[in-house]
Amino acid sequence: MTAQKAQLEQQLWNIANTLRGKMDADDFRDYILGFIFYKYLSKKMELYANEILAPDKLSFSQLSGHAQEAVYMAAVKDAALDKLGYFLEPSELFSELARRGNAGGKHQFILADLAKVLTHIEQSTMGTESEDDFGNLFEDLDLTSSKLGKSENDKNELIVKVLTHLDEIDFDLENTESDILGDAYEYLIGQFASGAGKKAGEFYTPQQVSNILAQLVTVGKDKLKSVYDPTCGSGSLLLRVAKQVKEVSSFYGQEMNPTTYNLCRMNMIMHDVHYKKFDIKNEDTLERPQHTDLRFEAIVANPPFSAKWSASPLFTTDDRFSDYGKLAPSSKADFAFVQHMVHQLDTNGTMAVVLPHGVLFRGAAEGHIRKYVIKNYNYLDAVIGLPANIFYGTSIPTCILVLKKQRADKKEVLFIDASQNFEKVKTQNVLRDEDIQAIINTYKAYTNGQFTEAEIEKYSHVATLAEIKENDYNLNIPRHLDTFEEEEPVDLVAVSKELQELAEQSKSTDDTIANFCKELGINTPF
Template sequence: MPTEEKQKNQQSELHKRLWDIANDLRGNMEAIEFKNYILGLIFYRFLSDNLESKVNEILSEDNITYEDAWNNLDVQKELSENLLNKGGIGYIIEPKYLWKKMINLIKTNKFLIQILQDAINKLSNSILGKDSEEDFINLFEDMDLDSSKLGKYEEDKTKLISKVMLNIDDIDFEMHNVEIDVLGDAYEFLISKFASTAGKKAGEFYTPQQVSKLIAKIVTASKKELKNVYDPTCGSGSLLLRVAKESKKIGKFYGQEMVSTTFNLARMNMLLHHIPFDRFNIVNNDTLEHPSKDHLKMRFDAVVANPPYSAKWSADQKFLDDERFSAYGKLAPKSKADYAFVQHMIYLLDDNGTMAVVLPHGVLFRGGSEAVIRKYLIKNKNYLDAVIGLPANLFYGTQIPTCILVFKKCKTNDNVLFIDASREFDSGKNQNILTDENIEKIFKTYLERKDVDKYAHCATLKEIEENEYNLNIPRYVDTFEEEPEIDIHEVLANIKKLEEEKNSLDKEIEVYLKELGIIEK
């Protein structure tokens, strides 16, 4: 089954289930709030199932249950060390707080919401002072089980959360399948369904899997084994995860995300896709204004991003002394940080690495400081490798067409490939969709770097210079379709024939009207 069809089927079922759960909650709170409960409980279920699997693996030769092992203090200590130390999962859920145990309590009417709160508190305490603390701390801070919005009394809260947990227990999340970003997709769905109340646009933190797939294929094309990958605006982490799918091996994942809720989502997503806590480092802060000091010391094999389009930033003059921006002599304008993200990413790109970033079309032709930065990247450095125009309406929250810019520091050519893929897509209900065939065509064209009529052109640096470093795709890829030649004599003959037929019909109608007495004979 093609990827896009598989995704549609899975998403359709997931969305139906999520909608049922959302309807249980929506009378009590807005979407921006209840999504936190749904995603938090999905994540707790995963952590519980994951721990159970790991414990069974550790105890497989001891012929002892997790419960019995936990009741033996010596075995409990050894088991805890295995779970918390390097190579383990980084957290502990006690046997009585396992997801399936709580589901059984719900089914036998013995569950209380305080049990779930105790479970989360115990899990949170288990990571304190451990190597995994940075990756697990505050993951459940957005799920407030004391909120009056869950109900006035504890009994009401218990009843509502129990219903949500039972619904979640019935969902097959296909956690093993990296093609499907469960949390990212669930997040996008919940936000898009209630966009008017959510406030934040999903497009700012969630990159559709098909777009992620294309970007991942590009950055792994020349190097399948990566020592690391970095996303400065990682959102739900979907781009990082997609790179993992396309590569044979990745040493470590790095990212930064400004919004704390989305930062939590990214860490959850890493763990959900079985990325051990010691193999990812995601930071919660503004990438441009307050980049991670640890990240700035590094250089990355692959750099990917779908930053917020034309976001505002300070553009403070102090950044002219910042190594990320100083060589250009100009800063991106305050009202449009697109090139600030590009400069930041270029700085962290390894000499032999590949960078791919999704941006609005304005970056291709806008003037002012952006034109200066664009010219420096092309003329002075020859870093720009490709410009790929994507269809409009691919991302939730914006219908504008976007493009992918590909950069390499050590190019072996003196040209830039332009691809116009804006007209090839499947129309979805809410968004357009890139099919597997669309992606393969773009990727094949990118690898071959040959002209394709009305689709791609490999432009020399001289051509780009002649266009004054304006990268607007129609300047390089001619998609004009000639209209068929019109035979004016044939058109006039047809008009004359139609007029004769009209006159004949008018006379016939006049006869009928006279016979009916409608007009005088």
């Protein structure tokens, strides 16, 4: 399975590179992921239609021209809209468009037909329960863009080439136990993120970090009623949580960037999350939250670091912020996201959020909010310091805050310093499997009340609330955990002897140069 997955990932990346050089990373990402998604929808449609038609010994491709074509097509459409959330006719399937594009051994013009098919996928859902989940999904796949080529024929030639290559790949969708395609899609998103520089943080959380967050919020659970990400990007965090448990009943998310919002919905569907099980909204979470009437069992997030927000005085009466008496500063929305997540967290829920290190010690309004969360609510459960340079587009060190509402009479907070545990890969620092496992094992021991096992010299400390109060609610990890490493003593006698030897070697070299200069009849350079 691993070899098959690696092969598929490489095949898809090779096809993506067909578009490389024609446009920048963001643009060819949108095209290749859009076409892969179109092929996925087509194959799912064909497989489901064949399943419905099997009792009548028919296949989907055989309906065209059948005496009862209209009756069968109407029945298939109704079933597909309920089961899959969309409908495609046999002539609109990916394989059919790819075939027509290569009819007669030459590239035929299919751009107009392809544009109509992509529009029809969205239109087929209008007035149905899935309309919001499929609306405008392909709006970033602009087939008229000059980025595809100067002339219509140039554009068509490139698109046909990409569709042909994709059509040759078996997505293995018949294997219901496999999620190879979903993982490959996630791999491509990560590849684009790593090459997109600063913009990458808008839509992708590195899998190593997603893995930690997902495991933290699922400790002791094998099922979740709901999981929520208020800045869901491409949805990688939500999907990673699903991999940690047997079942997630509902997925919720909000994403401000329209392109990334579309990518998230595609990613959900590509991982076979039924459209009735996810609710992703395209809005600014802090300014216009869409799920405020709901409470979630698990919340994960990687909000944009120190983003700006309005901090409008009107928010002082907003239920998310009113208890605290102060709003996060307009120049740094980090704690505004924390407050929002705390408000949405269910009584038995756990939330884990990645933030810049500054949230641990900055003062003023942020210090006030931090103190309120710890002293008044007693929700803070753990503080985990991560290595610098593990996120795409920024080298700043980050941390994870874990918060719970059901801490009862718990009077301790776990501190973990994982900042020195990583492997350097090219220009990026990467958390290895053993680094991730060390974090999770330490947190599990702490959660189970095994404080002795959770206390690891130079790595972790279970601090009391009294200790945190003594530090004036400053959570900077070195204040609570001794991470000082003594340097080996310097042998001054040995250093002195080494310097003397160097001086003698230098004098010998100078004498040699002086002799050469004398023989050449020139002045010495010293």
